[in-house]
Amino acid sequence: MLKLHDFCNRAGKRIRSDIIAEQWDDVLRLVGSIKAGHVAPSVMLRKLAAYERQNQLDVALQEIGKIERTLFMLDWLENPDLRRRCHAGLNNSEQRHALTQAIYTFRQGRIIDRSHEAQKYRASGLNLVIAAIVYWNTIYMDAAAQHLRSTSVAVPDDLLAHTSPVGWEHIAFSGDFLWDRAAASNGRKALNLPPDSRVA
Known part of the structure; x- marks a missing residue:
């Protein structure tokens, strides 16, 4: 041996x-x-x-x-299970990295400020935007799962564990981030449902 x-x-x-x-x-x-x-x-x-x-x-x-x-x-x-867990973690990291580049695409994903303080400020703002997107997606993914369950559609928890709130295909990154307007709004937008569906 x-x-x-x-x-x-x-x-x-x-x-x-x-x-x-x-x-x-x-x-x-x-x-x-x-x-x-x-x-x-x-x-x-x-x-x-x-x-x-x-x-x-x-x-x-x-x-x-x-x-x-x-x-x-x-x-x-x-250990195949170890390989699956590592790949899942790597995929999540890569997805977040891709989101970061998508948000910061007009500067090719780079922070080019000269001073350390400005770099920290820029990085903090970037992390805040990413956190807001993840939070938004998490809220609406939960609302979507609850809606499906209310219409007797099976939504197994073991499948939900494989979903990720880091998607951004539905988000337009052009323009300004209007934090004050968002904070002043009441409630949240309704789910995008087919015409023959309605939120329970």
Whole structure:
């Protein structure tokens, strides 16, 4: 039977297990500090990256990372359910990215402001618009499901779990976003139903 260590060495660069063994006590201390909340992972990564020469603890963590990636690869190959979940998450991320580009298309999906403050302001506004679209879609998807159920149409929850509120084909992105007018409006627009249907 092929051992994990041998698989790692054959699948990619050789695992430097000697460095992991040398730095194991420091690795455990680092993990204990992070779990106890004494240091944030981001702070520790910045400190390790700040050394002029590569720190041996940093090298050991990279080698452990190779092992973790190999374990994930094995799970990925053997577990179809894991592949489905990962693809679903990737599809959601790609859909949101596509929505971001659709909103920001007149600047080719790029934030070109020079100052950091202006970039943050622009990114915050973009996230607000995306959140408004997701909220709008969620409200109307729920209303549509409730309407279908009121007309005795089966809407299984397990199928609803595969729907996403990140669609935008029904939204016109040209023009201005009139937040005040939207806030002053009462109620919500009716569902777009066929002529022979009516909302319960």
